[in-house]
Amino acid sequence: xxxxxxxxxxxxxxxxxxxxxxxxxxxxxxxxxxxxxxxxxxxxxxxxxxxxxxxxxxxxxxxxxxxxxxxxxxxxxxxxxxxxxxxxxxxxxxxxxxxxxxxxxxxxxxxxxxxxxxxxxxxxxxxxxxxxxxxxxxxxxxxxxxxxxxxxxxxxxxxxxxxxxxxxxxxxxxxxxxxxxxxxxxxxxxxxxxxxxxxxxxxxxxxxxxxxxxxxxxxxxxxxxxxxxxxxxxxxxxxxxxxxxxxxxxxxxxxxxxxxxxxxxxxxxxxxxxxxxxxxxxxxxxxxxxxxxxxxxxxxxxxxxxxxxxxxxxxxxxxxxxxxxxxxxxxxxxxxxxxxxxxxxxxxxxxxxxxxxxxxxxxxxxxxxxxxxxxxxxxxxxxxxx
Numbered sequence: 352x353x354x355x356x357x358x359x360x361x362x363x364x365x366x367x368x369x370x371x372x373x374x375x376x377x378x379x380x381x382x383x384x385x386x387x388x389x390x391x392x393x394x395x396x397x398x399x400x401x402x403x404x405x406x407x408x409x410x411x412x413x414x415x416x417x418x419x420x421x422x423x424x425x426x427x428x429x430x431x432x433x434x435x436x437x438x439x440x441x442x443x444x445x446x447x448x449x450x451x452x453x454x455x456x457x458x459x460x461x462x463x464x465x466x467x468x469x470x471x472x473x474x475x476x477x478x479x480x481x482x483x484x485x486x487x488x489x490x491x492x493x494x495x496x497x498x499x500x501x502x503x504x505x506x507x508x509x510x511x512x513x514x515x516x517x518x519x520x521x522x523x524x525x526x527x528x529x530x531x532x533x534x535x536x537x538x539x540x541x542x543x544x545x546x547x548x549x550x551x552x553x554x555x556x557x558x559x560x561x562x563x564x565x566x567x568x569x570x571x572x573x574x575x576x577x578x579x580x581x582x583x584x585x586x587x588x589x590x591x592x593x594x595x596x597x598x599x600x601x602x603x604x605x606x607x608x609x610x611x612x613x614x615x616x617x618x619x620x621x622x623x624x625x626x627x628x629x630x631x632x633x634x635x636x637x638x639x640x641x642x643x644x645x646x647x648x649x650x651x652x653x654x655x656x657x658x659x660x661x662x663x664x665x666x667x668x669x670x671x672x673x674x675x676x677x678x679x680x681x682x683x684x685x686x687x688x689x690x691x692x693x694x695x696x697x698x699x700x701x702x703x704x705x706x707x708x709x710x711x712x713x714x715x716x717x718x719x720x721x722x723x724x725x726x727x728x729x730x731x732x733x734x735x736x737x
Contacts, residue, residue, distance in 0.1 A: 363418045363449045366403055372736055374455040375404040376446070376470070378421045378463035380563040380592045381630035383407035385493060385518075385726075386461040388539055390415050392727035393736070400736065403455070405446065407593075418449070421463075422563075423595055439466070447473050450487060454479070457488040457734030464495035468504065471511040481513055488734045491515045492726055494522045494533075499662045505529050514733035519671070520720040536729050537722035540637055541715065548590065548631070550618040551639045553704075556586040556610070557694060558621035558640065560631045561600065563592045567627060568599045570647040575625045578645070578690025580606060585698065588621065590614050590631070623697035625690055626677070628665040636668035636676060636714055641697035641707040644669075644679045645690065668710075671717050676710040 373393070377386040387409035394400050394414050404415035407422035419442070447470060450458065458474070460467035471480065471489050479485040494517040497505050502525075508515065509531035516536045517523060526533040539545065549558065559579060561572040572589075579587050586608045591597045597611060605611065612619055624642035626632045635642055644666045664670050666677050680689055696703050723729075731737040 363405075363445050364416075365449075365453055366401060367416050369401060371403050371453050371455045372401045372457070373403075373730075373734065374450065374453075374458045375402060375406060375410060375415060375461060376421070376458065376463065376467055377404070377406040377410060377461035378466055380407060380422050382461040382463055382493070383409045383422050384630075385539055386410050386459070387413035387415075388542070388544075389459070389461075389492060389726045389730060392725060393730060396727055396731065397736065403453075406461075423593070443470065443473075446470060447477065450474060451477065451479055454486050456486070457490055457730070457736060459490045459492055459730060459734065462493040462495070464504070467491070468495070468508065468511075472507065475511045480511060482511055488513045490730060490734050492536075492730070493518055494525070498522065498525050505531070514729070516726055516729045519667075519718070532733070534723045534729055535720070536724060536726045538718045539726070540633065541718050542725075546616055547618050547634055547638050548614060548616065549624075549634055549638045549640060550620055551622070552620035553622055555620035555622045556588045557582075557698075558619065558624040558626070558635070558642075559587050559589045559609070560624060560626035560629075560635070561589070561596075562627035562629050562631075563596060565595060565599050567648070568596055569603065571627050571645060572600050572603050574645050574647060574685045574687075574690065576604070576606065576609070577687040578625055578685070579609070579694065581687035581691035582694040583691075585622070585694075586610070588612050588619060590619055623694055625694070628667075628679075632666050632677060633668055636666075636711060639708055639711040641703050642677050643690065643693040643697075644677045645685045646679070646681050647685060648682070668714055672710060672713060674710070676707070676714070 375386045377383045383406045386406055390402050390413040402415040403418055404410040405419045405421040411417040474480040475483040479487050481488045489512045491512050505526050509529035514532045516534055518538045520535045523533050523535050559575040561568040588610045590612050592614045624635045624640045625645050628644050628646050665679050668676050
């Protein structure tokens with residue numbers, strides 16, 4: 352079932368054998384990947400651990416019993432959420448009922464705060480959460496961006512959650528005035544087994560990355576396509592995370608000279624990138640690709656975001672460096688002429704490449720601060736799974 356399709360109460364099957372130790376909930380492709388890495392390490396440490404998930408293909412491949420492909424339903428922005436309210440309400444209620452029936456020892460929410468924090472509150476209201484005297488520990492992996500907006504959420508989080516693990520070292524201090532146990536567990540992109548999906552090759556095509564949410568891809572892909580066409584001197588590749596995203600891209604038109612590549616995990620060579628502001632932009636920055644961020648939201652969503660969010664940059668690499676490693680072209684600023692000029696600078700200006708190398712080194716240094724343990728160590732300890 353997909354958001355916006357026929358709406359009926361989603362059926363979430365019970366665990367395939369016996370009870371369940373851990374339920375993982377990841378609503379986006381990046382969260383699915385991070386959750387999968389967590390589950391794989393957990394199952395290596397505790398081979399008998401019984402894990403179910405609302406997530407995607409990566410969690411399923413890591414050994415979790417997939418109850419529903421939540422990544423296929425991912426939307427962003429107030430307008431898009433309201434359009435699909437009935438679907439998400441049915442899914443939300445079904446998930447809460449599933450937890451009440453099967454009572455996992457712990458629930459690990461992976462990012463996706465709009466859904467996950469509301470569910471944490473509901474589990475407390477229903478007396479299922481440990482903080483409310485119930486049997487279920489509530490863990491949150493990857494902090495919501497409270498440093499960007501809705502900072503007051505941290506107090507409700509402290510009331511409802513048993514522990515939080517963050518992947519940016521500066522985030523621990525954001526919760527210092529609460530009683531919530533918060534630990535930095537390292538960024539998964541700097542783990543020893545991290546396999547980057549992209550790599551730099553000066554002779555390779557340009558990379559165009561419109562994102563992983565269907566509504567956003569529908570708005571951003573035409574901008575990337577037209578910007579690349581305006582440059583016109585090199586071919587391009589597009590990495591897509593799912594067949595649903597490929598369908599959106601193809602429906603909008605794929606010109607000659609642009610290759611669509613499935614995200615199989617093998618590194619895709621690229622010489623420069625035009626990317627949306629999601630997780631892939633950080634992959635590209637850590638790989639040393641010069642590039643720019645392109646973003647276009649529903650106009651109402653964008654206006655509300657400008658009013659509510661008080662941060663200087665949209666891209667996490669820019670925020671971490673406090674400088675525009677990837678210049679940002681938002682809404683009407685993302686013209687074909689402007690994007691073509693960015694590609695020209697990335698590909699034909701040696702100074703731009705040198706600057707990117709220095710910024711990549713600084714970015715890695717920022718994320719390499721010592722952690723208190725891995726995400727799996729944290730989940731075993733805080734979730735009572737050891």
